[in-house]
Amino acid sequence: xxxxxxxxxxxxxxxxxxxxxxxxxxxxxWQTPALEWLPxxxxxxxxxxxxxxxxxxxxxxxxxxxxxxxxxAWDLYLYLMNDATGARGAFLAEANGANQxxxxxxxxxxxxxxxxxxxxxxxxxxxxxKPAAPPxxxxxxxxxxxxxxxxxxxxxxxxxxxxxxxxAPATLEYAEADAFxxxxxxxxxxxxxxxxxxxxxxFIATLSNHAAAADVVxxxxxxxxxxxxTDIFTNDYAVGGQMLGAWEVLARTNTMIYGIRDAGxxxxxxxxxxxxxxxxxxxxxx
Numbered sequence: 001x002x003x004x005x006x007x008x009x010x011x012x013x014x015x016x017x018x019x020x021x022x023x024x025x026x027x028x029x030w031q032t033p034a035l036e037w038l039p040x041x042x043x044x045x046x047x048x049x050x051x052x053x054x055x056x057x058x059x060x061x062x063x064x065x066x067x068x069x070x071x072x073a074w075d076l077y078l079y080l081m082n083d084a085t086g087a088r089g090a091f092l093a094e095a096n097g098a099n100q101x102x103x104x105x106x107x108x109x110x111x112x113x114x115x116x117x118x119x120x121x122x123x124x125x126x127x128x129x130k131p132a133a134p135p136x137x138x139x140x141x142x143x144x145x146x147x148x149x150x151x152x153x154x155x156x157x158x159x160x161x162x163x164x165x166x167x168a169p170a171t172l173e174y175a176e177a178d179a180f181x182x183x184x185x186x187x188x189x190x191x192x193x194x195x196x197x198x199x200x201x202x203f204i205a206t207l208s209n210h211a212a213a214a215d216v217v218x219x220x221x222x223x224x225x226x227x228x229x230t231d232i233f234t235n236d237y238a239v240g241g242q243m244l245g246a247w248e249v250l251a252r253t254n255t256m257i258y259g260i261r262d263a264g265x266x267x268x269x270x271x272x273x274x275x276x277x278x279x280x281x282x283x284x285x286x
Contacts, residue, residue, distance in 0.1 A: 021063060021080060021122075027144040032065040032076075047077070054079050056176050057093075057123075058086035071137045073129040074115075076145070080122055085187060087123040088159070089174035091116060092189075094125070108142060110135030119146045158206045159189040161258070164279050166193040167202060179203070180261060184219035195275055198268040202276050204258040213252040220250050231266075240269070249273055256280075 025032050036046075039061040043051040046064050054062075063078040081087040095109050095116040107118040115126040115135040124145065126138050159172055171192040179188035180203075190203035207213045221239045224232060232241035240249030240259075247269035248261035260276060263269035 021078075021149065023063070023065070023145065023148055025065075027067075027141060029069040029071070030067045030141045030144070031069070032067045035063060035065045038062045038064065053093075054090060057090040058082035058176075059090075067126075067141060069141075072133050074126040074133070074138050074141070075129070076124065076126055078122060078124040078145070082121065084121050085158075086176065087118055087121050089176050089187075090123045091118040092159075092172055092174045108139065115139070115142060117142050117146065119149050120151070122149050158187075158204055159191075161204050161256075161280060162189060162191045162202055164193065164202075164275070166195050166275060167191045168193070182220060182223050184216055184223055185257075193272060193275075195268075195271050198264060198271060200263040200268060200272040201261045202258075202272065203261065204256065204280075207255050207257065210252075210254050213255055213257050216257050217250060217252050242266075251277075253280075 023035055025034065038046055040051070040055060040059055043054065043059065043062045046062060047054075051059075057079075058081045060080045060082060063076070063080065065076045067074050067076055079087070079090060081090070091107070109116050112132045112134065113128040113130065115138055117124045117126075124142075126135075126142065128138075159174070162172065163169075168191065173190050175185070175188045175190070177183075177186045179185035179190070185203075186205070188203050188205045190201050193200055193202050205216075207216065217237070217239060221232075221234060224239065224241055224243070227243060229241035229243045232239070234240075237253070238249060238251035240247065242248075246261065247263040247266055248259065249269060250257060250259035252258075258276065258280060260269055260272045263272055
């Protein structure tokens with residue numbers, strides 16, 4: 001079996017970004033004339049008007065390169081985030097929002113002319129110079145890039161708690177801050193669920209300790225009252241009520257906050273709440 005050594009050993013002309021990421025200018029049949037590192041304050045030079053979007057997810061900078069091979073030409077935009085949560089948030093926000101989105105393998109998906117990938121604290125896009133180019137033609141380049149990125153730290157992805165038969169995977173979203181308009185809710189994963197023809201939004205986040213989780217519930221309660229919620233119910237671990245004709249509830253347990261919103265009735269809220277609560281007791285689904 002012939003093995004391309006470039007897959008394992010970067011050549012001597014590798015370019016190094018000042019955050020420790022090393023990529024060569026040749027990867028198998030793929031070549032780029034140069035790599036360009038843009039720290040956060042200069043990202044606008046390549047993505048004018050979009051820099052603030054990535055900054056909200058903690059982008060430290062952007063590594064750009066134009067790659068070409070007999071299979072075509074693709075531009076790489078590799079965003080290096082402060083942590084894996086921010087990278088996953090950007091990945092979910094853009095990949096799930098893309099038209100004609102389809103999954104290629106875990107953490108790699110695409111549309112005609114675009115491929116999205118996620119690895120640890122890095123989130124990347126490859127954009128074809130020909131809009132209709134199939135993403136499958138560039139998966140080999142993605143595999144080589146990922147192999148040269150820092151090892152992804154094994155950590156529990158909070159969104160795994162939302163994997164349930166009632167939940168539509170394509171609706172999974174992430175909000176770094178001000179989720180659903182609440183200043184108290186940050187780093188929230190959410191998805192749409194349907195039970196017995198009643199829809200609602202399930203959401204979840206993990207925090208550093210139980211005191212932080214309790215503080216979120218306290219601040220959320222204050223915001224509910226400020227926003228004019230009615231039929232408010234509360235105890236030491238949960239709070240809920242009716243807001244603009246829809247029902248919602250937030251609870252905590254140890255370092256986790258979770259809840260339901262957009263339920264059409266108190267009955268639907270209770271139904272979804274019991275399903276989510278029982279699901280969380282079983283643990284995350286990988």
